Amino acid sequence: MRIRTSFPYETTHEDIRIPLAGGPSHAFGSAGGTRLYARVWRPVTDEPVPALLEYLPYRLTDWTAPRDAQRHPWYAGHGYASVRVDVRGHGNSEGVPGDEYDAQELADGVEVVNWLAAQPWCTGKVGMFGISWGGFNSLQIAALAPEPLKAIVTACSTDDRYDNDVHYMGGSALAVDLHAWAATMLAFVARPPDPEYAGLAWRDMWLGRLAEIDPFIHTWLAHQLRDDYWKHGSVCEDYGAIDAAVLAVGGWHDPYRDAVLRLVEHLPPDRVRGLIGPWSHQYPDRGLPPGPAIGFLQETLRWWDHWLKDKDTGVMTDPLLRAYVSDSHPRPRSTTPSRAAGSANPRGPRRT
Secondary structure, three states: OOOOOOOOOOEEEEEEEEEOOOOOOOOOOEOOEOEEEEEEEEEOOOOOEEEEEEEEOOOOOOOOHHHHHHHHHHHHHOOOEEEEEEOOOOOOOOOOOOOOOOHHHHHHHHHHHHHHHOOOOEEEEEEEEEEOHHHHHHHHHHHHOOOOEEEEEEEOOOOOOOOOOOOEEOOEEOOOOHHHHHHHHHHHHOOOOOHHHHHHHHHHHHHHHHHHOOOHHHHHHOOOOOOHHHHOOOHHHOHHHOOOEEEEEEEOOOOOHHHHHHHHHHOOOOOEEEEEEOOOOOOOOOOOOOOOOOOHHHHHHHHHHHHHHOOOOOHHHOOOEEEEEEOOOOOOOOOOOEEEEEEOOOOOOEEO
16 A cells, blocks of 8 residues: 555544433443544644544554554545544443444444534535444444435445354354454453543443443354344345445455445445455455555545535446456465456446
8 A cells, every 4th residue: 555645635633522412321421421432634724524434343542543544634635524433332432332233333323423514624414434344334324314424435344234244144153253253352342441542430431341241142143043133234124224325345355245236236326336346355455465456545535525525526427336357367366367347237247
C-alpha cells in the first residue's frame, strides 16, 4: 500500500464520547447514560461535511489503530468527517458486551448515525463502511433505515448469517471457525479498558464486563437450525428494508464472496453496485497475496462523492457488477493472474 500524506484539506482529529439517549442498562454507564468511545478525523474547514462511520468491537486505541490511521485521515483529507466508534462494552466504550450483531449493538449504531448527522460540522448525510464485522453491521443498520444514512460500503460480509458465516455450512457446524472465532471473541471481550483513555473508572468497567461475559459458542450451538436467532441481522430476510445505496465488495478467496452476487441481484439497480476481485479477507488495497491491489479508497471516494455530496462521479454508470476473472494457473501461487470484467447482469458477465 502506498500511503498519501498530502490532501485537498488539512485534517485534525480528536477522541470523544458519544452519548446514547437510552441511559445505562447496567451499573457501568455514566450518570448521564452509556457513552461510546470514538475517534473523529475532520477536514479543517468552516463548512459542514458528510460523516462516515466505521463501527466495530475491536479496540480503536490499539488493535485497529494502524489501519484507522491510514483510512480515516484519507477520507478527512478529501472533505469528510471520518469516525471510528467502539461498540458498547468493547475498548473504552461503556457498557457490557453482547452477542455479535445483537439488537442493542444495532440500536446503538442507529443512535450514532443520528447523533453524527445532528452535529454542527455535519451536513446531515452519513455513510457507513467496514470489512467483516463492520461490513455486517453496515448492512444491518442500513436495513433499519435511519434517515441520515444514505450509502454504505460493505466489504467481506454477508446478507445471510446462517448460510454464509463462520458458524454453520449446510447445517453442519464449521469446526474450522465455530470454536476458534468464539474463543477469539472471548479473549477480545475479556480485555480491560485502557486507563489512559477510560480514566479511573477502567477497573469497574472491566469487572462489570467480566461478570456478564458468556462465551458466544454456548448460544451458537444452541441454535443449530435456521431459526429467528440467525434471521436477526440477515438482511436477505427483507432486502426491501434497505434504503441506503450499497457498494458490496468481496474477494474470490474470501468465503463471503457469494453475498456480493445476491445483493446485486436483489437490491434495486439504481442503488447497488458490486465489486469482486482476487483478494482474500482483506481490504482490496492492502496488496497482500494473491492480489493484485486496487486503489480502493479512490473507488469508495467516487461512491461517497456521488451519494453524499451529489457530485457526478460516473460511479452509477459503472457495470452493475465488476469482477476480476482469474486465469488458470498452477497451485500453490502467491499471486493470481487475472483480468477485469464487468456485467450489467450478475448472472452473465460480459468482458469490458
